[in-house]
Amino acid sequence: MDDGMDMRLVVVGAAGRMGQTLVKAIHAMPGVTLSGAIERPGSFALGKDIGEIAGLGTLGIPVTDDPLMAFVAADGVIDFTSPAATVDFAELTAQARIVHVIGTTGLSEEDEKKIAAAARHARIVKSGNMSLGVNLLGVLVRQAAKALDAAGWDIEVLEMHHKHKVDAPSGTAYLLGREAAKGRGVDLKDKAVKVRDGVTGPREEGTIGFATLRGGGVIGDHSVMFASESEMITLSHRATDRSLFASGALKSALWARDKKPGLYSTLDVLGLSAD
Numbered sequence: 001m002d003d004g005m006d007m008r009l010v011v012v013g014a015a016g017r018m019g020q021t022l023v024k025a026i027h028a029m030p031g032v033t034l035s036g037a038i039e040r041p042g043s044f045a046l047g048k049d050i051g052e053i054a055g056l057g058t059l060g061i062p063v064t065d066d067p068l069m070a071f072v073a074a075d076g077v078i079d080f081t082s083p084a085a086t087v088d089f090a091e092l093t094a095q096a097r098i099v100h101v102i103g104t105t106g107l108s109e110e111d112e113k114k115i116a117a118a119a120r121h122a123r124i125v126k127s128g129n130m131s132l133g134v135n136l137l138g139v140l141v142r143q144a145a146k147a148l149d150a151a152g153w154d155i156e157v158l159e160m161h162h163k164h165k166v167d168a169p170s171g172t173a174y175l176l177g178r179e180a181a182k183g184r185g186v187d188l189k190d191k192a193v194k195v196r197d198g199v200t201g202p203r204e205e206g207t208i209g210f211a212t213l214r215g216g217g218v219i220g221d222h223s224v225m226f227a228s229e230s231e232m233i234t235l236s237h238r239a240t241d242r243s244l245f246a247s248g249a250l251k252s253a254l255w256a257r258d259k260k261p262g263l264y265s266t267l268d269v270l271g272l273s274a275d
């Protein structure tokens with residue numbers, strides 16, 4: 001509940017790429033305070049001050065592997081970790097009845113069900129991309145897909161990320177694919193083509209294709225192409241700094257503070273939900 005006090009936030013996976021970015025963003029943002037930093041048992045980060053790891057100097061917050069202890073003393077958890085960890089954390093945020101912002105991608109259908117179950121008690125905001133730009137792009141993709149008939153226009157989603165990324169296609173690519181499917185009034189599960197290899201035959205009308213590139217330090221590039229026989233429309237987004245995702249996550253946490261338990265998305269936070 002918003003009692004006029006800073007929202008106390010725990011960052012899980014605090015020593016990771018997004019974890020460190022979040023620690024810096026919380027430090028710089030009024031209205032939120034870092035109250036805990038979690039990593040897995042055996043992590044190099046355990047016992048170290050998270051401020052030192054994130055390059056801020058000492059903050060007096062050691063990294064621990066005891067999430068429940070940290071969650072009961074917090075108002076919310078910011079989670080950019082791995083699917084298995086996120087499902088475990090969702091059970092704990094449900095027990096503690098707090099806000100859980102989930103940026104983790106690569107979640108299976110089974111994981112999604114468990115997260116939905118946790119949202120009976122926790123206030124969960126989950127999105128494959130927490131940026132304003134990508135969520136707005138999703139709305140534009142939905143509109144374009146609605147306007148451009150499947151008989152004449154093929155939809156392809158292209159993404160590129162840094163070489164450390166472990167899941168594919170990206171959460172954002174799925175988000176954009178789902179918006180395209182929504183615009184067409186179809187289910188992405190029935191239309192997605194994620195792999196092409198060898199003699200594939202011609203493209204099936206109405207499918208939504210995905211292509212994945214990995215390399216270097218690319219933070220996140222996404223394009224949705226609408227291709228006809230005689231023209232092509234490309235809608236694109238490029239992330240140039242991870243702090244973009246962190247500020248979206250913090251905005252989501254503050255937004256969810258006074259909401260009822262439930263499963264929300266960044267589209268809800270930004271007021272861009274599907275009509």
Ligand SMILES: NC(=O)C1=CN([C@@H]2O[C@H](COP(=O)(O)OP(=O)(O)OC[C@H]3O[C@@H](n4cnc5c(N)ncnc54)[C@H](OP(=O)(O)O)[C@@H]3O)[C@@H](O)[C@H]2O)C=CC1
Nearest residue numbers: 013016017018039040080081085103104105128129130245
């Ligand atoms: N939705 C969005 O806007 C965005 C989403 N992401 C997603 O966020 C996730 C993390 O990305 P990134 O920061 O680059 O990855 P990193 O691997 O750099 O960070 C993940 C961190 O979580 C830790 N972790 C894993 N399991 C546990 C556990 N059980 N308990 C505590 N900590 C754990 C990892 O520790 P260890 O190294 O020991 O495994 C690591 O420190 C990915 O799924 C990525 O796709 C990223 C950016 C934006």
Ligand SMILES: O=C(O)C1=N[C@H](C(=O)O)C[C@H](O)C1
Nearest residue numbers: 105128165170171172219220
């Ligand atoms: O792993 C990343 O880095 C990113 N993951 C998210 C995704 O899977 O779409 C968001 C962003 O593009 C960075």
